[in-house]
Amino acid sequence: MNQIKRQPISKSSFIRGLQCYKSLYLKKHHPELEDQISESQQAIFDKGTNVGILAQQLFPGGVDLGEFIPSDFGRVLSETSKLIGDGQDVIYEAGFSVNGTICFVDILVKEEGKWYAYEVKGSTSISDVYIWDTAFQYHVLTSVGLELEDIFVIHLNNQYVRKDELDVHELFTIQSVLNEVQLIQGDVIKNINLLKQMLGNDIAPDIDIGKQCKDPYxxxxxxxCWSGIPEYSVFDISRLSADKKFNLYRQGILEVKDVPSDYPLSDNQQLQVYAEKSGERTIDSKRIQKFIKEFTFPLYFLDFETFQPAIPLFNESRPYQQIPFQYSLHILKENNGDLIHKEFLAETNGDPRITFIEQLITDIEDTGDVVVYNKSFEITRLKEIARDFPHYKDSIDRINSRIVDLMEPFSKKWYYTPDMKGSYSIKLVLPALVLGFSYENLEINKGDMASLAFEYLYTETNESVIAKTRTDLLEYCKLDTLAMVEILKVLQKV
Ligand code: SF4
Structure with a gap:
């Protein structure tokens, strides 16, 4: 315990503590209770690290102390002090500690005798939490007596479009936050003292679950903390405000079936609660029949997968742009006719978009509807390709004009079963409608897993891993379009 009491408050502890005292207490005293980091969370951290390393090129020639974090904080502190004494004017991950606080500055630069601190963020804008984050750094740096002239946040510029070599000066936006962080220095000091006091207590703060559990992180x-909440609970009522969810929770109502019938809910929310209480399905056969009647054969059931590199990998792409790399296409020439399958998965030796769109235009002929699930996603991706490669615009416009959305009967609740649990995601709609069809047995069974798997292929060298991943990706995407074919069959029987 004494050792924990002596541990300095870092920037991440400070931000964690501001979000929830209990979270910081548990992190320091009971780390064994912490959730395991998922692969997709780890990928987000990795992207942040890569962005940080790239941003160092804005101030080249610095000494990097990052290799000693987190293994040897003491070394970072002593090296920083030595480097400053020796007149080094660019330091990456310089460390400072004062009065039970510690901070590491992403980039510290000295110009004409004055110091400038830069915090690098992998996002494309500045949020409130970044102001608190830099305000903490500012407090530590000024408390150790560093003559800090200004403090900045460096973030990605989402208007940047890559042309040949990466231009780091265009890729990043540098924004001073000096005024904002100076304004809240009093609150920073007050909060640091409260956190130190709280960490010295023998028991964790008595804090119940609340909106803070997901905000800002x-x-x-x-x-x-949420172990007492059922797997399907009032927190899963679709589009119910957080205030109402916690209002039900505080009344002791956890199960969806226990929500009082006079509780103020929208029509769709009432339907979700009613279905759970009664176990009944709702089917608006007139609307569904009218919707299906308008389909024009041949039908092209289409689904895309995309990945989102933080740093643009290809010409004519922007930070975090969704890059389509794969599609599956099931073709039904006529009702009850044979099903034809076509698919595309890009090689990882360059920009996937050109081969993707060329094969798609060839595979989709000139007549018939293109059936997707959640049309705004596919239409937007195709429009982005048309914007970045105008040569394909006419063909893309023709495809987009033929797109119909199979999600509509489910998002509009013309067809709803209790198994859909308030969702109209194809991952829940499919098993609710079609026995024996489920994503559970697939190695890759979610869109974010597919994105990550494909991105890793750019650096993977093991041939058998590459082959296995490509097979898993093809199986996953194929199931998405096969699911649509099966869902349409169910709707046709209504
Ligand atoms: S889950 Fe919620 S209540 Fe529990 S520590 Fe985290 S923020 Fe606090």
Whole structure:
């Protein structure tokens, strides 16, 4: 305990503590209760690290102390002090500690005798939490007596379009936050003192679950604190405000079936609760029949997968742009006719978009509807390709004009069963409608897993891993379009 009391408050502890005292207490005293980091969370951290390393090129020639973090904080502190004494004017991950606080500055630069601190963020804008984050750094740096002239946030510029070599000066936006962080220095000091006091207590703060659990970040103790909440609960009522969810929770109402019938809910929310209480399906056969009648054969059931590199990998792409790399296409020439399958999965030796769109235009002939699930996604991706490669615009416009959305009967609740649990995601609609069809047995069974798997292929060298991943990706995407064919069959029987 004494050792924990002596541990300095870092920037991440400070931000965690501001979000929830209990989260910081558990992190320091009971790390064994913390949730395991998922692969997709780890990928987000990795992207942030890569962005940070790239941003160092804005101030080249610095000495990097990052290799000693987190293994040897003491070394970072002593090296920083030595480098400053030796007149080094660019330091990456310089460390400072004062009065039980510690901070590491992403980039510290000295110009004409004055110091400038830069915090690098992998996002494309500045949020409130970044102001608190830099305000903490500012407090530590000024408390150690560093003559800090200004403090900045460096973030990605989402208007940047890559042309040949990466231009780091265009890729990043540098924004001073000096005024904002100076304004809240009093609150920073007050909060640091409160956190230190709280950490010295023998028991964790008595804090119940609340909106803070997911704001501004998803807390890493959700598995522990939310363990009493059923798998399907009032927190899963579709589009119900957080205030109402916690209002039900505080009345002791956890199960969807226990929500009082006079509780103020929208029509769709009432339908979700009613279905759970009664176990009944709702089917608006007139609307569904009218919707299906308008389909024009041949039908092209189409689904895309995309990935989102933080740093643009290809010409004519922007930070975090969704890059389509794969599609599956099931073709039904006539009702009850044979099903034809076509698919595309890009090689990872360059920009996937050109081969993707060329094969798609060839595979989709000139007549018939293109059936997707959640049309805004596919239409937007195709429009982006048309914007970046105008040569394909006419063909893309023709495809987009033929797109119909199979999600509509489910998003509009013309067809709803209790198994859909308030969702109209194809991952829940499919098993609710079609026995024996489920994503559970697939190695890759979610869109974000597919994105990550494909991105890793750019650096993977093991041939058998590459082959296995490509097979898993093809199986996953194929199931998405096969699911649509099966769902349409169910709707046709209504
Ligand atoms: S899950 Fe919620 S209540 Fe529990 S520590 Fe995290 S933020 Fe606090």
């Amino acid at each position: 998803s807390c890493s103790f959700i598995g522990h």
